[in-house]
Amino acid sequence: MARITAGVGCSHVPAIGVAMDLGKTDEPYWAPCFAGFEKSREWIKEARPDVIVLVYNDHCTVFDASFIPTFALGCAAEFAPADEGWGPRPVPVVRNHQVMASHIAQSLILDEFDITIMNEMEVDHGLTVPLSLMFGNLGVDDEWPCLVIPLCVNVVQYPAPTGNRCYNLGKAVRRAVESFDEDLDVVIFGTGGMSHQLQYKRAGLINAEWDIQFMDRLTSDPVGLSQTPHVEYLREAGSEGVELVMWHIMRGALDDEVEEVHRHYHVPASNTAVGHIILANRRDLGASR
Amino acid sequence: MALKKDYEDIPGTLVFDADRGREGYHLNQFCISLRLQRNRDAFNADEGAYLDRYPMTAEQRKAVVDRDWNRLLELGGNIYYTSKLGANDGITFQQLAGLMTGMGNEAYRKMMVDGGRSPEGNRYQHEWDEKGEN
Numbered sequence: 001m002a003r004i005t006a007g008v009g010c011s012h013v014p015a016i017g018v019a020m021d022l023g024k025t026d027e028p029y030w031a032p033c034f035a036g037f038e039k040s041r042e043w044i045k046e047a048r049p050d051v052i053v054l055v056y057n058d059h060c061t062v063f064d065a066s067f068i069p070t071f072a073l074g075c076a077a078e079f080a081p082a083d084e085g086w087g088p089r090p091v092p093v094v095r096n097h098q099v100m101a102s103h104i105a106q107s108l109i110l111d112e113f114d115i116t117i118m119n120e121m122e123v124d125h126g127l128t129v130p131l132s133l134m135f136g137n138l139g140v141d142d143e144w145p146c147l148v149i150p151l152c153v154n155v156v157q158y159p160a161p162t163g164n165r166c167y168n169l170g171k172a173v174r175r176a177v178e179s180f181d182e183d184l185d186v187v188i189f190g191t192g193g194m195s196h197q198l199q200y201k202r203a204g205l206i207n208a209e210w211d212i213q214f215m216d217r218l219t220s221d222p223v224g225l226s227q228t229p230h231v232e233y234l235r236e237a238g239s240e241g242v243e244l245v246m247w248h249i250m251r252g253a254l255d256d257e258v259e260e261v262h263r264h265y266h267v268p269a270s271n272t273a274v275g276h277i278i279l280a281n282r283r284d285l286g287a288s289r
Numbered sequence: 290m291a292l293k294k295d296y297e298d299i300p301g302t303l304v305f306d307a308d309r310g311r312e313g314y315h316l317n318q319f320c321i322s323l324r325l326q327r328n329r330d331a332f333n334a335d336e337g338a339y340l341d342r343y344p345m346t347a348e349q350r351k352a353v354v355d356r357d358w359n360r361l362l363e364l365g366g367n368i369y370y371t372s373k374l375g376a377n378d379g380i381t382f383q384q385l386a387g388l389m390t391g392m393g394n395e396a397y398r399k400m401m402v403d404g405g406r407s408p409e410g411n412r413y414q415h416e417w418d419e420k421g422e423n
């Protein structure tokens with residue numbers, strides 16, 4: 001049986017990818033941002049997941065305005081980094097566990113989550129930046145250390161799916177993973193956020209106090225947190241802060257009781273507050289001790 | 290009954306909802322086309338001819354030609370789309386923010402390094418009205 005052992009919350013700021021690709025990570029502006037991921041890279045080497053279910057959003061790269069699926073699951077054999085207007089990122093092609101992905105697709109739909117199935121798809125910084133943060137610099141000729149199943153969520157055109165819906169989708173993803181026969185360790189990533197507003201006259205909004213309570217409540221009050229109304233994200237965490245609904249999918253896929261393994265928070269990366277958290281199921285922590 | 294838009298009183302913010310998505314469709318489709326090099330080449334060779342391919346409104350077209358970044362959003366553009374036009378022009382997200390806020394690049398960058406724009410006084414339109422901002 002496959003099982004989800006841990007969850008990772010992680011911002012996916014495009015400028016982080018650019019900083020890594022151009023070798024700027026030691027510059028004073030960037031060093032504090034990347035320092036918080038050193039422990040994470042050690043942790044994921046230890047955890048050695050076979051598969052990552054990576055929840056992210058496409059930023060009008062692959063999904064243009066002609067079709068806007070609320071939830072879409074990557075079922076292709078592989079996913080190439082996309083050209084987002086300044087050339088594709090020089091990182092490895094992302095490889096899928098295609099059999100598991102199609103199993104999850106079938107399971108989710110029978111579980112009443114009517115996801116869109118993507119049999120061809122490129123991936124943008126929303127997916128590749130979290131991988132780079134967790135695995136470090138890898139070039140086009142390298143391989144990511146594990147397989148990745150992309151789960152895309154529309155957070156660009158309002159409304160994004162509700163936090164409640166996302167939390168429950170996480171539970172359905174867990175049921176799908178646990179009904180897959182192969183013996184695999186799966187880590188789920190919820191990406192995006194934290195507070196940021198990229199657009200119009202209020203651009204630059206950062207709300208550290210709100211972001212910290214969000215990270216606190218992932219452990220202490222995840223169900224209550226998942227009930228946060230959209231207008232609160234928009235007002236308190238900025239128009240693009242609503243990306244944080246994707247963290248509820250990650251949280252919903254974990255046990256009710258989790259332990260916070262690591263946390264990092266840094267302002268700014270370009271326009272954005274960088275948030276990062278690692279949560280492990282308590283019983284898995286016990287097993288590894 | 291109309292859906293209640295409880296997000297319309299956030300100052301300096303245009304929530305890209307279904308109505309804006311409808312109004313901005315052709316504008317946004319134009320913008321996203323620029324993520325591919327061959328389209329950037331065609332656009333940069335002859336902006337007018339390239340824009341003729343997209344049935345956007347005269348106002349939207351003018352905002353594109355003028356690179357009027359806020360106007361593009363007011364006319365249904367979304368930042369993830371308009372940023373493709375920015376990228377074509379060599380303008381980053383942060384430089385776009387400097388333009389949209391009217392702060393300029395240096396002042397905006399400094400605000401972010403200093404912790405960003407505080408939510409205090411920036412949550413409700415009436416707070417901006419009282420300060421004389423719009």
